Amino acid sequence: MKTLLAIDRVTKNFGRIAAVDDVSLAIRENEFFALLGPSGCGKTTLLRMLAGFETPSGGNILLDGKDISAVPPNRRPVNLMFQSYALFPHMSVRANIAYGLEMERLPTEKIRTRVDEIMATTQLSALADRKPEQLSGGQKQRVALARALVKRPRLLLLDEPLGALDKKLRGAMQMELKRLQHEVGITFVVVTHDQEEALVMADRMAVLKDGKLLQCDTPHEIYERPADRFVADFIGVMNFCEGRAAPDGVTARDGTMLRGRVPEGMAVDDRAVAAVRPERVTLFPAANIANRVAGTVEALAYHGLDLQLHIRTALTEKPFLVRITADAADRRPVRVGETVEIGWAAEDTRIFRN
Amino acid sequence: MTPRSPLLMAPALAWLTGLMVVPCALVLALAFFRRGIYGGVEYTFTLENFAQVFDPLYAGIFLNSARIAGTATLIAVVIGYAAAYAIAAAPRHRQPIYLFFAVLPFWSNYLIRTYAWIVLLNREGLITQLLRSIGYTGEPPSLLYTEGAVIAGLVYNYLPFVILACYAPLSRLNPELAEASRDLGGSAFTTFRRIVLPLTLPGIAAGAVFVFVLSIGNFVTPALLGGGRFQMIGNLVYDQFLTANDWPFGAALSMVLIAIMMLLLTLQAFASERASGRATAREEAA
Numbered sequence: 001m002k003t004l005l006a007i008d009r010v011t012k013n014f015g016r017i018a019a020v021d022d023v024s025l026a027i028r029e030n031e032f033f034a035l036l037g038p039s040g041c042g043k044t045t046l047l048r049m050l051a052g053f054e055t056p057s058g059g060n061i062l063l064d065g066k067d068i069s070a071v072p073p074n075r076r077p078v079n080l081m082f083q084s085y086a087l088f089p090h091m092s093v094r095a096n097i098a099y100g101l102e103m104e105r106l107p108t109e110k111i112r113t114r115v116d117e118i119m120a121t122t123q124l125s126a127l128a129d130r131k132p133e134q135l136s137g138g139q140k141q142r143v144a145l146a147r148a149l150v151k152r153p154r155l156l157l158l159d160e161p162l163g164a165l166d167k168k169l170r171g172a173m174q175m176e177l178k179r180l181q182h183e184v185g186i187t188f189v190v191v192t193h194d195q196e197e198a199l200v201m202a203d204r205m206a207v208l209k210d211g212k213l214l215q216c217d218t219p220h221e222i223y224e225r226p227a228d229r230f231v232a233d234f235i236g237v238m239n240f241c242e243g244r245a246a247p248d249g250v251t252a253r254d255g256t257m258l259r260g261r262v263p264e265g266m267a268v269d270d271r272a273v274a275a276v277r278p279e280r281v282t283l284f285p286a287a288n289i290a291n292r293v294a295g296t297v298e299a300l301a302y303h304g305l306d307l308q309l310h311i312r313t314a315l316t317e318k319p320f321l322v323r324i325t326a327d328a329a330d331r332r333p334v335r336v337g338e339t340v341e342i343g344w345a346a347e348d349t350r351i352f353r354n
Numbered sequence: 355m356t357p358r359s360p361l362l363m364a365p366a367l368a369w370l371t372g373l374m375v376v377p378c379a380l381v382l383a384l385a386f387f388r389r390g391i392y393g394g395v396e397y398t399f400t401l402e403n404f405a406q407v408f409d410p411l412y413a414g415i416f417l418n419s420a421r422i423a424g425t426a427t428l429i430a431v432v433i434g435y436a437a438a439y440a441i442a443a444a445p446r447h448r449q450p451i452y453l454f455f456a457v458l459p460f461w462s463n464y465l466i467r468t469y470a471w472i473v474l475l476n477r478e479g480l481i482t483q484l485l486r487s488i489g490y491t492g493e494p495p496s497l498l499y500t501e502g503a504v505i506a507g508l509v510y511n512y513l514p515f516v517i518l519a520c521y522a523p524l525s526r527l528n529p530e531l532a533e534a535s536r537d538l539g540g541s542a543f544t545t546f547r548r549i550v551l552p553l554t555l556p557g558i559a560a561g562a563v564f565v566f567v568l569s570i571g572n573f574v575t576p577a578l579l580g581g582g583r584f585q586m587i588g589n590l591v592y593d594q595f596l597t598a599n600d601w602p603f604g605a606a607l608s609m610v611l612i613a614i615m616m617l618l619l620t621l622q623a624f625a626s627e628r629a630s631g632r633a634t635a636r637e638e639a640a
Contacts, residue, residue: 051537073536086534090552099548103539151538 001028004187005050005155010059012045012211019045021211022059027155027189032181034202035191038234042211043191047157050189051080063154074103079148083159085140087132093143094119094128100151114150121183122146138169145177149184158190162197174200195235199223207231229352232275239281241274241315242354250274250351254314259290260349273354276344278308278321284332285343292343295320297336309334311342378612384605393599403606412590412607419586422501422576423569426508430565431558433509434516438557441517442524449525456517464511468578471507472498475579499581507575512565519561523554556629563622567615587611 005027012020020042027033035043048054049061052073061069068076079100088096094115101111119125122142132140141161148156161177162170178201181188192198198205199219206216207227215227226232229240243252249259250272258274266272276291285292295313307329310319322342334340385403388396406412441452459467474480475498482494497503527550535545573588582589587607594604 053533053536073533074539074541080534080537082530082534084528084530086528086530088531088534088549099535099540100538103544147538 001031003027004029004031004064005189006060006062006065007046007050008060008062010046010049010056010061012042012049012054013057018211020049020056023208023211023213024059025206025213025216027187028204030185030187032178032188032201032203033190034198034205035189035208036195036198036205036234037193037208039193040210041208043193043208044159045211046208047080047159047189047191050155051078051157052076077154078157079151079153079155080157080159081144081148081161083161083163085132085144085164087140087143087147089132092129092131093124093135096132096143097124097147097150100147104151118146118150121180122149137165138173141165141173145180149180149186152184153186155187155189158188160192161190162194163192170197177201199235207234209234226350226352229273229275229354232350232352237278237321238275239278239316239320243272243274244268245270245272245351249346249349252315256293256315258315258349259346260351261347262351263353266351266353271354273352275350275352276348278323279306280348281320281322281342281344283309283322283324283328283334283340283342285341289343290346291349292341293320294339294341297334297338297340300334300336311340313342381605381608384602385609387602389600389602395601400602403602404610406603407606407610415585415590416587416610419570419588422505422586423508423566423572426505426512426569427562427566429505430509430513430516431520431562434513434561435520435554435558437513438517438520438524441521442527453518453521457514459511460514465574467511468507468575471503471510471579475503498579501580503579504576504586507579508565508569508572511575512568515564515568516561519564520554520557523557524550527553556626559622559625563618567618571611571615 003026007023007025010020010023011018023046035046037043045054049056052071056069060067088099091099097118098111098115101114119128122145124142124146127135127139132143135143162173165173174197190201202219204216204218205222207214207222209230215222215231222231223235226235232238241250241252241258243250245262245266245268246257247268249257249262252258260274293313293315295311297309298312298319299310301308306323306325309322309324311322313320320342384395386399388398388400390396437456441449444452477494477496481497531549532545535549540548571588572586573592576586576589591604591607591611594600594607
């Protein structure tokens with residue numbers, strides 16, 4: 001697929017602090033791309049550079065191969081949906097949406113048609129004459145989206161688009177955003193600190209920390225093959241067992257050998273951490289399972305579809321997290337206090353530097 | 355509020371009633387009596403005083419006062435809004451310092467500040483000396499006792515009100531609104547005209563009404579800096595009471611002036627009520 005936006009070794013310094021530090025990314029045409037990271041990781045600064053509100057201290061931003069680093073925000077074919085929505089409080093929904101087209105000096109008739117169209121797509125037609133203060137959070141979010149989309153930008157930037165919505169609405173809006181993105185055929189770049197949101201919505205995502213890019217890949221790859229311990233911990237839930245590297249795994253502190261593929265460049269006896277996702281761990285493992293540990297069930301949490309177990313083992317200080325399906329729990333019920341054996345396959349172990 | 359709180363209000367209420375409402379009522383009553391032949395008051399009812407207010411001579415002074423106050427208001431709003439804009443754009447922790455400097459003149463007496471302007475503007479004053487020091491040899495410019503001096507004095511004295519009134523909405527304005535306008539293709543000027551200005555208009559209106567009301571009734575500044583040559587309505591009232599000894603006419607003039615002020619203040623209060631009503635509705639919705 002064609003690259004739409006190339007971020008080439010971009011750095012942004014505020015005083016002595018590098019908010020964005022030598023980041024390179026290529027965002028493809030029609031992609032739903034997520035910038036993910038904890039607060040202060042530089043994702044918002046990066047987004048503001050794409051919108052034109054900040055100028056890079058170093059590096060270039062190329063849109064369709066043209067350097068736009070120095071182009072002011074009002075001359076970029078890029079629009080931003082603000083986290084606060086930033087709806088103009090003195091204008092109606094219709095006037096808010098029409099504003100960007102008026103700036104393009106389009107004929108009145110054309111503006112009306114395009115505003116009507118986008119209001120229909122975003123289900124706002126009935127609210128056209130309302131003022132922002134008369135709208136609910138979800139409605140405001142749709143107006144902000146419509147106001148940006150109506151400009152038909154090459155690139156739409158969304159800063160924590162669902163951050164202000166309650167949990168239930170957020171789930172619905174995640175699907176809605178994906179549907180809209182597909183329908184309008186515009187490249188979306190979403191900034192979020194919510195890893196679940198990024199996993200659900202994005203075609204590809206980049207994980208940032210302290211201004212640096214840690215990993216850029218599909219949600220599946222990042223979830224299954226995180227680049228380092230931070231990414232593994234930040235995305236989803238992970239059990240970590242610290243120890244020393246061995247030729248074919250990690251020797252845990254209690255001497256247990258945890259088998260898995262040791263990453264290149266790691267020498268025997270280096271400080272290492274073996275990691276495994278709770279859903280990859282089974283209770284009462286079959287005979288061919290490489291890694292197995294005994295433990296005591298400490299707590300049990302029922303989640304409907306699955307069951308989460310806290311199992312006290314000698315491997316880690318924190319209880320080991322295990323997720324089993326409700327189905328498996330039905331076949332072989334477990335009780336708190338019971339001694340069980342848990343296990344996982346060598347290929348499900350991820351080994352990182354510690 | 356506790357049930358006892360009206361009691362706490364009583365001293366202030368008594369003070370205002372005794373020293374403001376009663377004298378105003380007396381002046382109002384005075385306006386409907388006839389002037390005595392030797393200057394006293396003759397207690398017969400008449401509307402003549404009010405008719406006299408609209409006599410072209412006096413109506414002209416009203417209009418002249420309104421023009422001078424209007425000019426001062428316009429200048430104060432332009433300068434004050436710009437200053438408030440700059441203060442609101444400064445780093446948060448420095449804004450209180452700048453505001454402190456803006457209101458610093460209030461710490462000294464109004465009369466003293468106005469006298470200082472005489473020192474500055476008179477024929478051998480600081481400005482003339484400054485001009486001489488850079489090689490000017492002609493006639494000293496006549497700056498004092500001009501309409502310009504009166505306007506300058508009014509602007510100077512009331513500018514802090516405008517700065518404070520405009521600063522409030524400017525500092526509360528979400529900076530992302532201006533960014534959103536820029537993002538949607540608006541130039542810096544369009545962003546100001548269509549987003550920033552309309553949203554801070556209540557502050558401008560409050561500041562403007564304040565300056566206008568205080569200016570149109572002012573008599574110290576025109577007396578000192580206008581040298582009595584440029585009569586404003588305040589000077590006329592002063593003259594009627596203290597020189598012409600025509601208390602009923604002075605009272606009628608005062609009442610018309612108070613009526614104009616009340617009307618403007620009421621309109622402004624209504625406008626800001628509507629604006630703040632909108633703001634509360636917004637907070638409740640959020």
